[in-house]
Amino acid sequence: MTEMKYQTKPLDIWNEGKALRQQYYENYAKAHEKGGIRWAGGAWAYSAVPAGLGDDVWSLTGEPYGASVAFNKEFAARCQEAIEAKGFARDLCAYLRNYLGSVVLDEYVFGGKFPKPDFMWTTHICCSHAKWYQIASDLEGGVPYFCIDVSTGLIEDFNERRREYVVNQLLDGIDWLEQTTGRDYDDQKLIQAVYNECEATSLWAEICALNRTIPAPLDEKTMYSLYVFGTIIKHRPEIVDFYRKLRDEVQERVDNKIAAVGNEQRRVITDTQPPWGFLEIFRYLETFGVVSVGSLYTFSLIGAWEVKDDGTWGPRTTPQEQGIDITTRKQALEVLADWTHARPEWQHFYSAQKKSDMMLRIVREWKVDGVMLHYNRGCEGLSLNIAENRLAFKDAGIPVLPFEGNMGDEREFDLERTKKAVDSFLELLGVK
Numbered sequence: 001m002t003e004m005k006y007q008t009k010p011l012d013i014w015n016e017g018k019a020l021r022q023q024y025y026e027n028y029a030k031a032h033e034k035g036g037i038r039w040a041g042g043a044w045a046y047s048a049v050p051a052g053l054g055d056d057v058w059s060l061t062g063e064p065y066g067a068s069v070a071f072n073k074e075f076a077a078r079c080q081e082a083i084e085a086k087g088f089a090r091d092l093c094a095y096l097r098n099y100l101g102s103v104v105l106d107e108y109v110f111g112g113k114f115p116k117p118d119f120m121w122t123t124h125i126c127c128s129h130a131k132w133y134q135i136a137s138d139l140e141g142g143v144p145y146f147c148i149d150v151s152t153g154l155i156e157d158f159n160e161r162r163r164e165y166v167v168n169q170l171l172d173g174i175d176w177l178e179q180t181t182g183r184d185y186d187d188q189k190l191i192q193a194v195y196n197e198c199e200a201t202s203l204w205a206e207i208c209a210l211n212r213t214i215p216a217p218l219d220e221k222t223m224y225s226l227y228v229f230g231t232i233i234k235h236r237p238e239i240v241d242f243y244r245k246l247r248d249e250v251q252e253r254v255d256n257k258i259a260a261v262g263n264e265q266r267r268v269i270t271d272t273q274p275p276w277g278f279l280e281i282f283r284y285l286e287t288f289g290v291v292s293v294g295s296l297y298t299f300s301l302i303g304a305w306e307v308k309d310d311g312t313w314g315p316r317t318t319p320q321e322q323g324i325d326i327t328t329r330k331q332a333l334e335v336l337a338d339w340t341h342a343r344p345e346w347q348h349f350y351s352a353q354k355k356s357d358m359m360l361r362i363v364r365e366w367k368v369d370g371v372m373l374h375y376n377r378g379c380e381g382l383s384l385n386i387a388e389n390r391l392a393f394k395d396a397g398i399p400v401l402p403f404e405g406n407m408g409d410e411r412e413f414d415l416e417r418t419k420k421a422v423d424s425f426l427e428l429l430g431v432k
Helices: 014-029 062-071 073-084 094-105 129-139 160-181 187-212 220-227 237-255 280-286 296-300 329-341 352-365 386-395 415-428
Strands: 037-041 057-061 119-124 145-149 266-270 290-295 305-307 313-315 370-376 400-405
Touching: 014 057, 014 220, 014 237, 037 129, 057 062, 062 073, 062 094, 062 129, 073 094, 094 129, 119 129, 119 160, 129 145, 145 160, 160 329, 187 220, 187 237, 187 290, 187 296, 187 313, 187 329, 220 280, 220 290, 220 296, 266 296, 266 352, 280 290, 280 415, 290 296, 296 352, 313 352, 352 386, 370 386, 370 415, 386 400, 400 415
Parallel strands: 037 057, 037 119, 119 145, 266 290, 266 370, 370 400
Antiparallel strands: 305 313
């Protein structure tokens, strides 16, 4: 253990975050008991749209749920075996297998039977998203299902015609929601949900931007528990409130040089989802004074960014800050489509160079010494282009550690082998 150079302490808001996350999963499970309705879909679904059906509409987003299953290694193994026994290939999305295995077992990772949704509402950009919920619908007895195609290309190509393609699907989706649920749709609730989503995702980017500071006020393992709110209910006011308070606390840590890792001497980033059952690898790094300050995944899976006047990345200016007054359903959906399709994490589905450029920007602006690339067999979408990214870092003279694993299947991660690879990587970074 190297000598402590900085003061460190836990986040004051930590327990509030834990309670908020637990409440989310309880609200979904108990929605029917309280007269509410529930839907299931991807973390990238347009969650602000079902909000127009009422304040008692609760969701279960599949990727965070799959990660929660993965953290419980024993339950994850049973889920994977159950779905594989039905003929689903082991090289499919690990989140999908964890989620569908949980459905097949009829067990909710947070206790009790798996809560059946009233409808499926999702988007399709990654290779398995549309089929995921179509299969879930079949397994759960024909749950009504609606999917929006959002594979419209790079944001610089997102012209009016492509935006209309998405918006028209969303308009059709609202009609479908009314017919499926028997509820009237409230455009004012939609508009407020859009405002909330834009603010919450911009706030998360602002929080991540504060991690440029030396010492870093947050470490990536902690950030995994904080970004998740943007993947479950980013459109709700309690998430906006939580991120405002978190932003203020992180700013206070910056002002007072309160570090995530008290002996920080080197800074690294990762790229995609971690092996959720083996997050101890981050604590292993920290024993040598190495802090992971984030990743393209952590920053921009839900974070909204833009290039500022000084040429650096910063939180995207919200519609509220721009003085945009949303007054109609279609306008709300147009704002939401423009906001969503600019998400950095969507761009590298279309361009290896784009992903490399974004990660090289993070290396420069966050003062990063090395990069850890997870060759993640559990996610074909976000693992796309990793080999090309490695070459880009090599050409730029940046030390790189590639390691193999799986975000949600412990059978494909070797902890001791990875630690040995980390040891060699740290020597390359000059860490004693």
